[in-house]
Every structure is written in structure tokens, then in C-alpha cells.
Amino acid sequence: MKRLLRRLGIYLLAIWAAVTVNFFLPRLAPGNPADAVFFRLAQHGAVSAATRKALEAEFGVDTTDPLWLQYLHYLNNLLHGNLGVSITYFPANVSDVIAQNIGWTLALLTMSVVISFTLGTLIGVFMAWKRGSALDTTLSSVMTFLYSILYPWLALVAVYFLGFKLGWFPFSDGYDSSTTTMGWNLDFILSAAQHAVLPALTLVVSTVAGWMLTMRNSMITTLSEDYILMARAKGLTSRRVMFAYAARNALLPSVTGFAIAIGAVVGGQLLVEIVFSYPGIGFALYQAIQNQDYALADGILLLVIIVTVVMNLIVDLLYTVLDPRTRLERTA
Amino acid sequence: MNQAPPSPPSQASQVSPAPQAAIPSARAKPHTRPATPRWFALLGNLWRLLTTNRKIATGSGIVGFFVLVALFGPLFVHESPLSYTLTITQPPSAAHWLGTNQSGQDLFSQLVIGTRSSLFWSFLTGLIVVAISVTVGLVGGFFGGIIDDALSLVTSVFLVIPSFPLAIVAVQYFNHSTLTIALVVALTNWPWGARVMRAQTLSIRNREFVTAARASGERAWRLIFFEIFPNEIAIVAASFITTTIQVLLAVAGLEFLGLGDTTTVSWGNTLYSAYSSSALLQGAWWWFAPPGLCIALLGSGLALLNFGIDEIADPRLRELKRRARSPFGKALGRLWNRSAAPAEQSEHGQSAEGGAA
Amino acid sequence: MTGAATVLDIRRLCVDYGVGEDAVHAVSDVSLTLRRGEILGLAGESGSGKSTLVFAITRLLRPPAVITGGEAIFFPRDASANKRQNGSFSVSESSDAFIRDDALTGGPTDILRLSPANLRAFRWNELAIVFQSAMNSLNPIMPISAQIMDVMRTHRPQMSATERKQRAAELLRLVGIAPDRLGSYPHELSGGMRQRVGIAIALALNPDIIIMDEPTTALDVVMQREILNEITRLREQFNFAVLFITHDLSLLLEIADRVAIMYAGRIVEEGTQRDLYLHPRHPYSYGLIHSFPSLHGPRQRAIGIPGSPPDLRAVPSGCAFHPRCPLAMPVCTTALPQLLPQPSAEQTRVACHLYAPTATGEPPTADEMRAGYEALAKGSGSL
Ligand SMILES: Nc1ncnc2c1ncn2[C@@H]1O[C@H](COP(=O)(O)OP(=O)(O)O)[C@@H](O)[C@H]1O
Numbered sequence A: 001m002k003r004l005l006r007r008l009g010i011y012l013l014a015i016w017a018a019v020t021v022n023f024f025l026p027r028l029a030p031g032n033p034a035d036a037v038f039f040r041l042a043q044h045g046a047v048s049a050a051t052r053k054a055l056e057a058e059f060g061v062d063t064t065d066p067l068w069l070q071y072l073h074y075l076n077n078l079l080h081g082n083l084g085v086s087i088t089y090f091p092a093n094v095s096d097v098i099a100q101n102i103g104w105t106l107a108l109l110t111m112s113v114v115i116s117f118t119l120g121t122l123i124g125v126f127m128a129w130k131r132g133s134a135l136d137t138t139l140s141s142v143m144t145f146l147y148s149i150l151y152p153w154l155a156l157v158a159v160y161f162l163g164f165k166l167g168w169f170p171f172s173d174g175y176d177s178s179t180t181t182m183g184w185n186l187d188f189i190l191s192a193a194q195h196a197v198l199p200a201l202t203l204v205v206s207t208v209a210g211w212m213l214t215m216r217n218s219m220i221t222t223l224s225e226d227y228i229l230m231a232r233a234k235g236l237t238s239r240r241v242m243f244a245y246a247a248r249n250a251l252l253p254s255v256t257g258f259a260i261a262i263g264a265v266v267g268g269q270l271l272v273e274i275v276f277s278y279p280g281i282g283f284a285l286y287q288a289i290q291n292q293d294y295a296l297a298d299g300i301l302l303l304v305i306i307v308t309v310v311m312n313l314i315v316d317l318l319y320t321v322l323d324p325r326t327r328l329e330r331t332a
Numbered sequence B: 001m002n003q004a005p006p007s008p009p010s011q012a013s014q015v016s017p018a019p020q021a022a023i024p025s026a027r028a029k030p031h032t033r034p035a036t037p038r039w040f041a042l043l044g045n046l047w048r049l050l051t052t053n054r055k056i057a058t059g060s061g062i063v064g065f066f067v068l069v070a071l072f073g074p075l076f077v078h079e080s081p082l083s084y085t086l087t088i089t090q091p092p093s094a095a096h097w098l099g100t101n102q103s104g105q106d107l108f109s110q111l112v113i114g115t116r117s118s119l120f121w122s123f124l125t126g127l128i129v130v131a132i133s134v135t136v137g138l139v140g141g142f143f144g145g146i147i148d149d150a151l152s153l154v155t156s157v158f159l160v161i162p163s164f165p166l167a168i169v170a171v172q173y174f175n176h177s178t179l180t181i182a183l184v185v186a187l188t189n190w191p192w193g194a195r196v197m198r199a200q201t202l203s204i205r206n207r208e209f210v211t212a213a214r215a216s217g218e219r220a221w222r223l224i225f226f227e228i229f230p231n232e233i234a235i236v237a238a239s240f241i242t243t244t245i246q247v248l249l250a251v252a253g254l255e256f257l258g259l260g261d262t263t264t265v266s267w268g269n270t271l272y273s274a275y276s277s278s279a280l281l282q283g284a285w286w287w288f289a290p291p292g293l294c295i296a297l298l299g300s301g302l303a304l305l306n307f308g309i310d311e312i313a314d315p316r317l318r319e320l321k322r323r324a325r326s327p328f329g330k331a332l333g334r335l336w337n338r339s340a341a342p343a344e345q346s347e348h349g350q351s352a353e354g355g356a357a
Numbered sequence C: 001m002t003g004a005a006t007v008l009d010i011r012r013l014c015v016d017y018g019v020g021e022d023a024v025h026a027v028s029d030v031s032l033t034l035r036r037g038e039i040l041g042l043a044g045e046s047g048s049g050k051s052t053l054v055f056a057i058t059r060l061l062r063p064p065a066v067i068t069g070g071e072a073i074f075f076p077r078d079a080s081a082n083k084r085q086n087g088s089f090s091v092s093e094s095s096d097a098f099i100r101d102d103a104l105t106g107g108p109t110d111i112l113r114l115s116p117a118n119l120r121a122f123r124w125n126e127l128a129i130v131f132q133s134a135m136n137s138l139n140p141i142m143p144i145s146a147q148i149m150d151v152m153r154t155h156r157p158q159m160s161a162t163e164r165k166q167r168a169a170e171l172l173r174l175v176g177i178a179p180d181r182l183g184s185y186p187h188e189l190s191g192g193m194r195q196r197v198g199i200a201i202a203l204a205l206n207p208d209i210i211i212m213d214e215p216t217t218a219l220d221v222v223m224q225r226e227i228l229n230e231i232t233r234l235r236e237q238f239n240f241a242v243l244f245i246t247h248d249l250s251l252l253l254e255i256a257d258r259v260a261i262m263y264a265g266r267i268v269e270e271g272t273q274r275d276l277y278l279h280p281r282h283p284y285s286y287g288l289i290h291s292f293p294s295l296h297g298p299r300q301r302a303i304g305i306p307g308s309p310p311d312l313r314a315v316p317s318g319c320a321f322h323p324r325c326p327l328a329m330p331v332c333t334t335a336l337p338q339l340l341p342q343p344s345a346e347q348t349r350v351a352c353h354l355y356a357p358t359a360t361g362e363p364p365t366a367d368e369m370r371a372g373y374e375a376l377a378k379g380s381g382s383l
């Protein structure tokens, strides 16, 4: 319990730190980000005085308020979910834009992470068990290559071959907006699933190597433990030795590794969404960058951090379930 | 262990010349070792290391190839990578080995010249990251107490923040020079290494030679950098390699988003131009495929190096010795064993066939 | 114990680590006989190949280890002996014959050549192991009840969940642990309790043989004593044979019926506990026995064996002990001594040129051996 509380504290601090970095960045940056924003806004039509003022406060220009007051205003705004106005989707609020996109991102993320972690871990278990076999050697080489692949590049390759050349799957957008309407109807769900195949496949293929290699090594280390020897000496079936004894223990370092890799996976997902024009926050982030839409980019960063933190928390809880030794702290 | 030479079997001469006594005297003077033979030995070790471990051999081969291309490749490229020609979007040909892009630029030149900048910036950024994480880890681990608490907290906090999205948001406020990207990537990627280094420092801090040096009144920074740090070189190397892979991917990712310095040539920039000009939908695979392949290959080379280091550090991970499987190979192996060690075979009084492991 | 039937016969066993020229011969030409219900002690300095021997006869060796020769014959108890009188095993005993593979009930079987299925059935049913460190040999994330019961689940599938649970509680009680610890995890138990759990698991199927590989090495002296008493008591109750392995010869002399001494992968002396204690023949055995202050006999100054155990990658030629031996002769550096029975004691076998039939002089007396060691100690002191 104490461990969980400490982790929780660290997560809150992480969110605060990111938010603070976010506050100071535009104020440190050379040039005047607000000018760029005004310029963009002006293209959409006249900028109201109120908007102008809000933007100036956001970026810390033309304001006489001391820095700490600006900071407090900023924090207060964030706490009220007031993330500013998006230029890209003017005049929509950043929070509305994000709310619209986050569902897509979360669905894709959950799906691909669950599939790739399960798959990678299972294959890693078998590779370690059949260590030195042709399967192990081949997969090890392939996985080493996939391990260092650039996500968006793999996405491009997938789009080119499976989408463009072979035409098996749609390769842009989240669903077919010309034939279906968003909502809980079968047509939409099928269309969305079909559109998710390629992005999910890309994500699974590019992340599976990491889980697999981690699990393989963890498993190999575990297999040389005395309790594995004892399990074999007991005459247990290979399956029981492999899963109940070896894999269960090997999973622990693998889960820790998972927690560390979450940030990278979320980052990778943003890039993949961009290539597939997937209507998640990754694509919105790309739009924001293209349009110097700082407010939107900041909002998305905040959200990405929250998603990462929540996933970290889930992993922490999972670890407590998996390892009785951490549960001991509850009583101690 | 027992190094007593075969001696005439009189009882008195059986005394092995006290091997234990020799050990402490050899250990007592770690500071006055002659330098040159050690370097030779080190080079010899390095060579053995590069050649005995298959992963390290392959990995250093791949990385070495890219380093050579980065160093000397540009000397052999005569076409400027950025000059426009009229042969636009051409597939690979004798004139343009990797074809041309939409502006008629030669993609092979871009790839070769891009190797230099991609490698240079990845390694440089990797070095900066490692410098930061080594410093944070060493200082925290060495001093302990409140300094360590504070540094650990900062490390844990930044470990949670996803570095790539943070880098995206940070980069957009600054001018898109490659240096900016390198700095931002460095500032967002150091926590992992710092954590590893701290753990290692903690375990080394209380070892004998450190305590001894501390007792003799060495200054803290000397202790840290001359006593502790040299014992962490292997882990620093591993951390540098891991970091370099991350940095390579992060820089390429940022450049892919158009956040890099688009006036320079690099793998990521080629990818960016390919993506933003829809090379894909024109079927121009030769435009986007090679840079991505190079990134993955270089990354694999680095990863192999790292896996090799892991194997050396943890013998349990080492590849099992290949055993001959075919009947022919088996027979060959038996022949080899027999000719290699005939005396031992007869000593066992059994043939090697009865074995079952 | 002399007349008891053989239960395990190890014949000329050889184990190498690696193949080819740089193979390490960890076990060379070892023959040992374990009789029903006896405690056979195996002593030797660490690195002498004891564990390798255990893993070989239990088929637990992992690459790069290779068994290069030999047999380990297991003699199953015959059908009549199957119904032993020890009340508490009603559940498991009744089902034994039903489950056991034909190959095992039939006649003597070479463990090293058992098929995978037979091997699995053989394991723990006939031969159980207690490992050195129970901390490491118990699965850290599984409650001990599950680790006891999964033996029964595998080997006694017809037992119901309640029966298994009852049996597990009974086993814990047998080794002196309160049954309410069934749900505990290994890290919640003390070192001694973990070792008891290890013994309880070994008893689960009432095996013929229990191999104990340094079962008390990781424990403090008081705990060591308790565990030893426990083992002797249980052995009397259930009459299993024990192969007890340790680097601590003094311990063996207390509990073993017979003792074998291993040096550099070979047995150098074997005999009854009494004979070995009173008349150690091999100079190495003598050195080992007298390297700790005697507890019972006349007080004598402890002697030390000079040097350190050989690196098995470069074993000295001839008798591997010759560089450390106070009585080494020219022949010792060249010829390997055979393990030969001694006319003076029928159960004793020694591998030493001093006792070979071809030896010219009289075998050395204890005093001569002591004098030799003391001279050696003086010599190295002055160097
Ligand atoms: N995995 C291995 N690879 C190579 N040699 C080994 C391995 N394990 C043990 N050995 C060698 O076998 C010898 C015997 O080891 P072991 O049976 O564990 O000794 P003991 O149990 O008597 O201490 C050791 O001296 C060691 O050199």
C-alpha cells in the first residue's frame, strides 16, 4: 500500500512537472509564439479582444502580471479543464477537440498493447523454452530487426503494401464516413474495426519485439533458478513447469519493463496515427504542429501524460497482484 | 588454481609455494600498475570479445559498416543530394542507384550523406544523454541522503513523462536546428540511464577499494570519477548503446514530423519529404524504403552489440554450444573428440554414446 | 544395514561439462551403492562434483553437461514390500501400484535410459530431492501448500482436493510446522522452516530414496542440528534411503551409515562410518577428518590440508591429490590409483597407491599421516 501511495505521489508530481515545463517553454522560447498564433487566427477572421487577451496570458506576452500570478492563472485554467482555443479547429476549445479524438486513440492503444504484450510474452516463453532451436534463432534475429524499427516507417510500408498495392485494408481515417455514421450501429463498428486493422497491425509488429526479447531473457534467467530444477525433479509436466513456475516468475521483470516502455509505446502510437490519418490525438497533434497550434499541442501532451500515468498505475496494481512479496508491505 | 609445477616426488618438494600468500601482495598496489601492458591486454581482450561472441561480432560489423559509410561515403558521392534535376520520381537505375524524388534529387546521395549526419547526431546525443545520466546516477548513488532522495525523485518523475511527446511539444517552440532536437531529445531521455547508474553506484560505493580510498582522504569528485566510474564502464557502454538506439529513433521521428532542420540531409528528413509529398501514393517505394531500412539495420547492429554485452555480463544468457545434430556431424564430432583427447577417452572407459542429458 | 537390498546402484558414471578438448570432467568413473533404508554420506570439498553427480542420476543436468558414460540402476521394491507398515500413508500407498509404470515395477531400471514419460513417473515417486537452499528451491510466488500439493496432483490424480489438502497439512505436521502455515509464501518463513518444507515436499509420495544436497549448509548451527535430528527421526519412521551430500565431513560421521569421499570428481575412499572415522586410509580422508577439532575422540590439534582443490579444467595427472598429499610417491604423479577393496575391512574401498596390492611398503599409520601433514604445514610456513 505504501508503495502504491508513493507511486501515486510520483505520478502527480510527474503531471505537475510536465505542466510546469509546458508553462515555461513558450516564455523561454526565442521569438514570440503569440504573434504566430495571432497571425494564424487572423486568417480565420477577426480576432476578438477577449481571445487576444486570453492568448497573451497563455504565452506570457503583453501582460504586466508577475510570473507567479501567470503561473497560478495557468494552473487554475488547467484544473478547470480550460486548455485554450485551438487554431486548427477554430473556434473549438482544445478540450473539446481532445474529447473528440481521445476515444479513438484509447481504443487503438488498448487493443494493440494487449495483443502485442500477450503475444510477445507468450512467444518469448516458448523461445526461451526451446532455446537454441531453429525457431529461437530465427525469431531472435527477426525480432532484433523489428526492435529497432521506426514506427512510422513500418506504417508507411504497411500502407504501401497491404493498403495501396494489395488493397486489403483501408489505410486512412478511422471509419468510412461516406457510408456509415458514427454511433453504436453494426455498420460503423465493422467499418471502424476494418480501419483499425492496419494501424493496430503496425503497432503490434513494431512493439512485439520488445516484449518478446524482454520475456525471453527474463525467462532464461528464471529457468536457471533452483526452483525450476526442483519443479522438474518433482516430475511435474513440462507445461506446469513452464507456466506455473517459470513464466509466472519471469513475468515480473517483464511487467516492470512494460511500465518503463509505456511512454515510448504511446509516443509511437502518435506517429502511427499520423501516417494512417487516424482520427486520434496523434493526428490532432500533427495538425497542431503543422499549424503552430501551441494550445492544442500542449493539451495533447497533458493528456498523453495522463494516459501514461494511468497505464503505469494499472501496471503497479497488476504487479502487486502478481508478486506476493510486494503484498507483504501492506501488513509491515 | 593450484599452480605448483610438476616436481620431483620427494615429500618435501610437494609443498606448493603458498599460493595464498601471493594474492594479497598483488592486490595491494592497484595504483602503480604499468600502463602499457595493460593497454595491450585490453586491446587483446577487446579483439577476443569482438570475435568470440557472435552477437557482438555481427553487431560491430553492422555498426562499423555504417561508421565507414559516414566517414568516407561522402567522398565517393559526386552528385549533390539537394540539387534539382529534371529526372523526377524515377525508380532506381544505373544513373540513380536509388532513383530520384519528386524534385529530381538523387536519393542515393541523400542516403549516403544522410548517414553522416544521422550517425553523428545520434552518437553525439547519446553521449550527452549518457553524460547527464552518469552524473546524476553517480552523484546520487555516491552521496546518498537528501541529495540522492532529491535526484531519485526527479528521475522517477521524468521516467514517467513520455519523452517523445514532450520532445515534440518542446521542439516546436524553438528554431528547428538539429542541435535543438539533439538537446531536447537529450533532456527527455536521461532518466533511464540515471536509474541504472545509481543502482550500480550504490552497489560499488561500499566496496573495499572505495572505502580504502575514502579513508585515505581522497576528495569526493576524485572518488567518484577515478575510483567508482571506471568500474562502471561496461554498464555505461551498454547504456550508451541503448540510448543511442532510442535517440536514433527519436531524432528520426521528430524529423519525420517535419520538426527537423529541413535544409539538411538526413535519413529522417528524407522520410519526411517522402511522407509529405505522398511518395507512397505515387508508388515511389525507393524514396521511403531505404532510409527506414538503414535506421532499422543500424538499430539492430546496436541492439546486437547490447545483447552481446548482456551475454557477457550474465553467462546464463549465453548461447548454448552448438551440438552436431546430423549423424554425419555426430560421427565427425566423435572422431574429433577421439583424436583430440585419446587419453581421456580411454580413461573414462566408456564411449561417448551412452550420454543422455 | 549390511544385509539390506540395494536400491540404487551407480556404475562407472562419467559427466563432462562441454565437449571436446576443453571439457571439464566433473564426475569421473564414480560407482556407489545405496542400500534400502541406509544413509550414505558423500563428502568432498566444494567443486569436487557432488552436485553434478546428483543432477546426473536424477537426469536434471543442463547443457553444457553431458553424461559420457555409466548407469544408475534403480531397484524397485517388490510387490510384497510395497505394503509397508506406516499407518499415515493410507491414501498414497493404496494407489501406488495402480499408478506406477510397468517399466518401474518390473525389475531394475537404468534411470539414465528412462523414457520421458517413465522418467516423469519415476521422479518423486521413487526418488525425491532436498536442495541446498530452500529459499531458492521454493517458488517465491506460490504458497507452500500449492507447492506440496502439485506433486500429488501430478502423481496421484485420483486424490480429491480435500485429500490433498489433508495430506499437505499432515506432511507439515510431520516436519514440525503448524498446518496453519499452509497458505504462507516462502519469504514469510524462516530459513529452517523453509528447509523443513523442502523435506515435507520430499516425503509427499513416500519415496524409496531421498537425495539431500547440502540440506543444512545454509543454516546456522542450532538449526542444522534440529534438521539433522528431524532427518534421522523421519528416516527411522519411513525407512527411506538417503544419499546425504555435504562438504562437512564431521556432520556425516554423525548421521551416515556409510561414507564416500570425493576428490576432483572421483571417489577416493568409501567405507562404513565407523571404519572411516577410526581408520581413514586415504591421506585426503585423514586430512579431512582431522581438519576440524575432534568432538568425541582424544583431543588433537587440527591439521590443515595445504593448497586448494584442483581446478577441474586442469586436474593434476595421476592421483589428482598428489600435489597436496604429504605421502606422495613417484607413481602418484603418473598413474591413476584404482578404487580397490581392502583386505583389512570388507566394506572399505580406497583409491591410493599406498594401499595397492603392488605397493612395496606397509600402509602408513595414522601417526605417519599426521606427521606428514605437520611437516607440510611447517614447510609452507617457512617459505
Ligand atoms: N555449468 C557448468 N559449466 C562448466 N563447469 C561446471 C558447471 N557447473 C559446474 N561445473 C564444474 O563442475 C565442478 C563440480 O561442480 P559441483 O558438482 O557443483 O560441485 P560441488 O557440488 O561438489 O560443490 C566444478 O568444479 C565446476 O568447475
Ligand SMILES: [Mg+2]
Pocket: C050, C051, C052, C213, C214
Ligand atoms: Mg554443490
